[in-house]
Amino acid sequence: KTWDPDAMNFVSVGAFTDLIDRGKDLASRAQSGQPLSDDDKWRIFDAGVGLLLATPSFGPHVAVAYTPLERLEVGLRYAGAYRLGGRYQLLDHVTGPMDLTVGLGVSRFSYQFPLSDQLPVLKLDDFSRWQVDVPLLVGTSRDFFRVWAGPKLLATAFQTQLTLTIPNETATVARFDGTAWFVGGQAGVAVGYRGGHRGVAHSG
Numbered sequence: 001k002t003w004d005p006d007a008m009n010f011v012s013v014g015a016f017t018d019l020i021d022r023g024k025d026l027a028s029r030a031q032s033g034q035p036l037s038d039d040d041k042w043r044i045f046d047a048g049v050g051l052l053l054a055t056p057s058f059g060p061h062v063a064v065a066y067t068p069l070e071r072l073e074v075g076l077r078y079a080g081a082y083r084l085g086g087r088y089q090l091l092d093h094v095t096g097p098m099d100l101t102v103g104l105g106v107s108r109f110s111y112q113f114p115l116s117d118q119l120p121v122l123k124l125d126d127f128s129r130w131q132v133d134v135p136l137l138v139g140t141s142r143d144f145f146r147v148w149a150g151p152k153l154l155a156t157a158f159q160t161q162l163t164l165t166i167p168n169e170t171a172t173v174a175r176f177d178g179t180a181w182f183v184g185g186q187a188g189v190a191v192g193y194r195g196g197h198r199g200v201a202h203s204g
Helices: 013-031 038-054
Strands: 062-069 072-078 082-091 099-110 122-141 145-164 172-191 198-203
Touching: 013 038, 038 122, 038 145, 038 172, 082 122, 122 172
Parallel strands: none
Antiparallel strands: 062 072, 072 082, 082 099, 099 122, 122 145, 145 172, 172 198
C-alpha cells in the first residue's frame, strides 16, 4: 500500500489530535489481543508518521556564522539537525525604511524517535528527512534593541521504516516516503547595547 501524505491534515490541530488518538486506541486494542483489520494497522502507521513529522520537540542550538561579503551571511547550525544556510540583506533601516533579509537553508535530520512511548506496538527502525527552508525577515534595530518577524516556507522529503508488532501475529514492516510543505513564521526581540544584545526568539 502506498502512503499518501496529502491524506493527513497538518493544518488542523484537531485533525492531527484525532489521528494520534485513533492510533493510540488501536494500539491498545492490539495489545489486549483484539484483532485488527488491515485498514486499522495502516491507521497506526499513519499516526506514527504523523508524530514523526509534526510533534513539537526541544533540543540544543549551536550555530556559527560568517560574513564573506557585505550584506551576505553564511552559517552552519545544529539544532537537532545540521543546517547549512545563508541570508542576504536586501534593505537596511539606515538607508531604507527597514531591515529586510531573505535566506535559504538546507537541513538533514536523522534520528531515533521513541514512538513506542506513544504507540506501544509501533517501532521506528530508521528515519531521515531533508528539508529546504526559505525565511523572509522584516525588522529594525537601534543601539539598545532589535526586533524582527516574518514568514518561513519549508519543503521536506522524508523516508522511514516502521515495524508493527502485534501479539500472536507476524510483525509487519512498512517503509514510508513522501514530501510535505509547511508555512510557518518566526519573530524575535533582543535588548541590550549593540554588539551584546540579549533576546528571545520564537518560530513556528
